[in-house]
Amino acid sequence: MTNLGGSKMSQHKQIRIALNNCGVIDPENIKEYIARDGYLALGKCLTEMKPEDIIREIKDSGLRGRGGGGFPAGLKWEIAAKNQADQKYVVCNADEGDPGAFMDRSILEGDPHAVLEAMAICGYSMGATKGLIYIRAEYPLAIERLKIAIEQAREFGLLGKNLFGTDFEFDIEIRYGAGAFVCGEETALIHSMEGLRGEPTIKPPYPAESGYFGKPTNVNNVETYANVPIILRKGANWFNKIGTEKSKGTKVFALAGKIKNVGLVEVPMGTTLREVIYEIGGGIENDKKFKAVQTGGPSGGCLTEKHLDTPIDFDNLVQAGSMMGSGGMIVMDEDNCMVSVAKFYLEFTVEESCGKCSPCRIGNKRLYELLDRITQGKGEMEDLKRLRNMSNVIKDTSLCGLGQTSPNPVLSTLDNFYDEYVAHVVDKKCIAGQCKDLMTYFVIEENCVGCTACARVCPVGAITGEKKEVHYINPEICIKCGACEERCKFDAIIVK
Amino acid sequence: MTKIKTLADLERIKNEMRSDKDLNGSQDNSENAVRIKVGMGTSGIASGARDVMDFLTEALEKRNIEAVVSQTGDMGYSYAEPTIEVRKPGQKPVVFGYVDVKKADLIIEKYIKLGEEVEGIIPVNYQTIDD
Incomplete structure (x- = not known):
């Protein structure tokens, strides 16, 4: 299933590509980045490659957006490159908002130059001279290190005018978000940067046509960018040998919850959940019984025992009723009540809904109230039908990705843990012993x-x-x- | 600082940074120095990595051990923070987890000075892009 880049099969389950320099170099010293071939890809792109060659390389690599959606990165760049304008923008989405996720923060704290280099490469390939990093103010250390990195890159002539002796110029600014979950959605993110309310708008037009102040804008996530310099250094054919047929490369996950080895892991696409949880993660804390793993944050779902041998990639996770998301992976054991888990995510969504469209604003609130009733032992069987119907309506009618996915935790727990819902409703019992009202x-x-x-x-x-x-x-x-x-x-x- | 204008300029910095490929880009190229990296991501710092780094810097100097202590990002082992990597001259790097000041002291006295084993070693569990 997984071919490790043409090299000999390794006993290790992980390959560090996006985390290549993370925990290896001093992130506040640009020379250490350069010593690990940093800015070499930018130099080669500017002096030896045409913009369309770079885009072809990224397309050939099969790199898909690591923020959750999985849209092909090369295609996104190509669309932005084709749209003509006097100014274009390269945006880095560092608004990591899923509960329990810290991949992007770690990359920015550990290897900020990789993101800067990738943004400059993207700028050259699509004809943009300005880059913006949208980062939440709750990440002070990442911001600090980014500032130092930008300053050093300017000092070394790796940002600014006449990069590598060419007439290409590129510079990067940081924009701060207040940590609203919806601002991870690209149109809401752009509005927030424009000084407007962080609310999404209907796509199309996509940012690649009309983004920041109406100009063609390419928005990619931190981890997507972190892959770019290495793809260009090692070649698309090196990268696309790692992973599965439709999902190339690796994915960084933040392992959290009831797992022994909480932390960051980077595995080739196609690795199974079992390998991640048991072999890399060391299994369940206190050797309790595995119950579920939540991926994709509030937009994702809970996967169970029967999914443990599913190879992780964008399409398989969707098929299993969850999604890749940005890479949060929360492991749950027998002491976790799945109705409460669904309620937890809905509480988050209700808090984070921007309120612009009614299915999301009102629907999620009603879903939450139903779940709350069930956990109090006041639910009825009819409520389980209501949950499902309302979830489907919210998914179908919400304006943006937040509402379109927010019922997923409810639906996936209903699918996989229906008995547990019934126990709450009929027997008024919480098997996991988490719902106080039922104890x-x-x-x-x-x-x-x-x-x-x-x-x-x-x-x-x-x-x-x-x-x-x-x-x-x-x-x-x-x-x-x-x-x-x-x-x-x-x-x-x-x-x- | 003269600006980088060519690929050769990059190469020059690269060479300046590591006359020896294994030294992994520290400015001090002395081959006899013990090299210690302290994981200073948010989770490391929250678990006390800054104190450990200060202690190591000070203690190694006081005890006359030639060493370069530098910070790095998150090594990924959040469950075992703070984490440090120790590379003795001519040896493979070793990552230690759960390093508080007391443990750091033990690492200097036992592992660095005497080459004795100290508990809490985290084995390498990943491949790099160059493997």
């Missing part, structure tokens, strides 16, 4: 010695009982804080 604390009479420790720690006085006699928890008063269970030394209190 009851009991005293096991045989174990209780009547030490009164639980009664003393109970903040609401729900526990009664004489000294040296069995105690009793009044479920009407109990707020399920769990303090008694924690305090009891005799394992006499359990939760069901």
Whole structure:
């Protein structure tokens, strides 16, 4: 399945391309980047290649957008190159917003010049002289290192006028976002940079035709750019041997959740979820049972045991009911309630919806309320149908990618964990023991010695009982804080 | 700084940075120096990498060990932050995880000085583009 770039098969599951310099060079020293062949690709492009040759190389490499959508990068560049204008722009989307994702931040903190170099190459190939990096203000260290990198690149004549003795000029500015999730959507991102509200607009027109201030604009994600200099150095034919038929190269994932080796991994496309979670990630924390893995952030879905051997690529993940997304991968174990997981993502979406279109603004709020009711034990079977219907309507009618994908966590949990929903609705039980409203604390009479420790720690006085006699928890008063269970030394209190 | 105008200019800086290919671009080309990189991404710093870096810089100088301590980005092992890479002259680099000041002290005394094993080594688990 996976061919490792023509070299001998390695025992390692990871190949570091986008992370090539991350954790290797000092990101605040441009010379260390140059020592690792940095800016060589830019130099070669400017002195030896025509813009159309570069675009062909990127197209041949099969590089697809790493921000989530997976649109072919070379095609995007080509469209922007073909549109004539007095000014064009190259934009780097560093508005990483998925909960648990930190790939882009790590690349910018560890290898900022790779992104600058790629943007300059993109500028040359499409005829743009200005680059803008849209980054969230919550990433102060990444911003600091980018500023240093831009300053050093200017000092070395690698940004500015007459690059490599040619008449090509290119410079880069940083623009700050306030960390709104919707601003990762390219039209909303552009509006935010223009000083307008960060709201999306209908595509077409695509940014490649009419983007920043109406000019042709190419928007790519940090990780997409980080691949570019290496593709041009090693050649499209080196790159496109890695990965699967339709998804070339590698993908960086931020492994998080109930996994032993939380961290960054970069694997060839086509690696299975099992390899990532068990072989690289070291398996589930405390050796609990694997339950699901969430990919694609709030736009993605939860994949289960049966998907573990699915080779990861753009198309397979969509087929399995999730998506690649920007690369967040959150692993869940038996203690995670899947209804609560769906509720968590919906809460995020409701918070982040820009409010421009009603399906997203109102629909997601209603979805959230339904989920909230179910986790409180107030749901009915009819609600499960309502969830599905409403999810489909929101997907079909929302204006931008945020609303079009926000019901995915609901749909994928309904598909894969329907029994768990039914348990909440019919039996009023949360198997994972996460929904407080569905739990009851009991005293096991045989174990209780009547030490009164639980009664003393109970903040609401729900526990009664004489000294040296069995105690009793009044479920009407109990707020399920769990303090008694924690305090009891005799394992006499359990939760069901 | 004269501006880079040609590919030869890039090559010149590259050569200046590493007379020895294995030195991985540190400005000090001394072959006898111990080279230490401290993972200083957000997660490293949040776990105390800055203290570790300050300690290493100071302690190595005090103990008269020729060394170059530099910062680098996230090595990817968030679960084991702070992480450092130690390369003794003529040897392969070794990455240590869970390095606090106490552990850093142990690494200097045991691994760097005596070549003894110290717990917390993270084996290389990836290929590079040059492999």
